[in-house]
Amino acid sequence: MNFPLHRRQIFRRYVALPQDHGSWVFLLSPLVIGIFAGGSISVATGYLIVTSFAVFLIRQPITILIKVYSGRRSKRELSAALFWTFVYSLITLLGLIGLITHGYTYLLYLAIPGLLVFAWYLWLVSRRAERRQIGIEIVASGVLALTAPAGYWVGVGWPDPLGWLLFILVWLQSAASIVYAYLRLDQRALTSPPELKARLGMGRRALLYTTFNLLLVVTLVITGLLPTLLILPYALQWGETIWGTQRPAIGVKATKIGLRQLFVSILFTILFIITWHI
Numbered sequence: 001m002n003f004p005l006h007r008r009q010i011f012r013r014y015v016a017l018p019q020d021h022g023s024w025v026f027l028l029s030p031l032v033i034g035i036f037a038g039g040s041i042s043v044a045t046g047y048l049i050v051t052s053f054a055v056f057l058i059r060q061p062i063t064i065l066i067k068v069y070s071g072r073r074s075k076r077e078l079s080a081a082l083f084w085t086f087v088y089s090l091i092t093l094l095g096l097i098g099l100i101t102h103g104y105t106y107l108l109y110l111a112i113p114g115l116l117v118f119a120w121y122l123w124l125v126s127r128r129a130e131r132r133q134i135g136i137e138i139v140a141s142g143v144l145a146l147t148a149p150a151g152y153w154v155g156v157g158w159p160d161p162l163g164w165l166l167f168i169l170v171w172l173q174s175a176a177s178i179v180y181a182y183l184r185l186d187q188r189a190l191t192s193p194p195e196l197k198a199r200l201g202m203g204r205r206a207l208l209y210t211t212f213n214l215l216l217v218v219t220l221v222i223t224g225l226l227p228t229l230l231i232l233p234y235a236l237q238w239g240e241t242i243w244g245t246q247r248p249a250i251g252v253k254a255t256k257i258g259l260r261q262l263f264v265s266i267l268f269t270i271l272f273i274i275t276w277h278i
Contacts, residue, residue, distance in 0.1 A: 015080040018060045022181070022258050026144045027056045029269045030170040034148035036273045037166055038155015044102040048154050051095030052147050055111075058088035059118065066125045099154075106159055107150050114143045134182055141174035165225070170272075172216070173237060176209035177265060180241050184257045187248040194248070203245030210238040229278050233271035240264050 018024070031052055035045060061084035067073040068081060099107055117139055124130040148170045149163030183206045193199070200207070214234045220226040249257055 009076060010080045010083045012077065012080045015061050015064050015077060016084045017057065022261065025262060025265045026141045026174050026177075027052065027147065029265055030145045030148035030167075030174070031151055032269055033170055033272050033276075034151025034163075034166060035155060037148075037276050038152040039277075040155045042102075042154070044099060044104055044154050045151070047095045047098035047102065048104075048107075048147075048150055051092055051099065052150075054088045054091035054095060055114070056144070058085060058092065059121075061085040061088065062122065063125055066122050070126050070128075072128065104154060107153065110146045110150055114146065117143050134178065137178050138175045141178060142171045145171035145174055165220075169217070172209075172213045173234070173268060176206065176213055176237060176241070177261065179209050180206040180237075180244060181257070181261055182206075184244055184249045184252075184261075185254060187244075187250060188252060188254070188257075190248050190250045193250065196246075199245055199248065202248075203241065206241050207245060210234075210241040214238045227275060227278050229275035230272065232275055233268045236268055236271060237264065 031049070035041065035049075038045075061081040064073060064077055064081040065085065068075055068078050096108070099105075117136070121130060121136055121140065124133060124136065130136070145167055149159075149167045152163045152166055153159050183203055186202065194202070214231070214237075217226060217231055217234045221228050221231055
């Protein structure tokens with residue numbers, strides 16, 4: 001179907017949807033974990049899902065807006081960016097109204113760190129310095145991880161402090177996943193497998209992240225704060241990091257690395273949900 005030119009300018013996919021497809025898992029995994037950990041689904045859960053998606057999606061058109069005003073993108077993209085910013089803002093507002101009317105006003109406090117991190121990101125965009133910023137990616141994944149306690153609190157009906165522990169657990173997993181992804185992408189530049197010491201040196205940060213996560217969960221299990229089998233999803237990520245450190249992704253396509261990361265993240269999420277209630 002051929003749309004008029006002005007409609008085609010507005011309905012630009014790359015303006016409406018994020019182009020870094022791997023970022024979806026950092027929203028969906030914490031959100032799904034939080035909802036299932038909460039143990040119940042209600043109308044408020046639907047409002048939370050809609051609001052979370054709208055907030056996640058609005059980053060793309062606002063980023064385009066900043067790039068247009070800073071001279072990085074064509075002004076022809078301005079109408080599309082404004083349109084999608086308005087659409088997602090309206091959906092966010094309606095979702096928040098729904099949550100507030102159902103008694104979940106306290107969830108608005110979770111938006112404060114999100115706004116601060118988003119402002120930081122947009123500042124980097126305006127300075128053309130947002131690419132390959134592992135620090136802000138880890139912090140941003142923490143913002144998305146706030147959907148875990150939000151989903152949990154909506155499920156249990158009150159801001160149970162256990163939600164903060166859930167937040168820490170899923171954020172640590174997201175952070176480790178990001179560091180590991182950077183390791184695999186860096187390994188693509190190698191021409192031949194390095195010696196064991198060099199491989200361990202490249203993977204040092206990723207190994208530290210996943211080892212810390214596993215030891216933390218084991219400690220919390222021993223103290224009785226977490227179910228015993230919750231060790232399994234973190235052992236999975238730890239094992240994957242050891243495997244990837246020892247088998248450099250030399251010449252492997254970035255898409256293949258991304259698909260494997262996605263598979264591991266999905267398996268982690270499923271294992272977390274199952275073992276949380278055992």
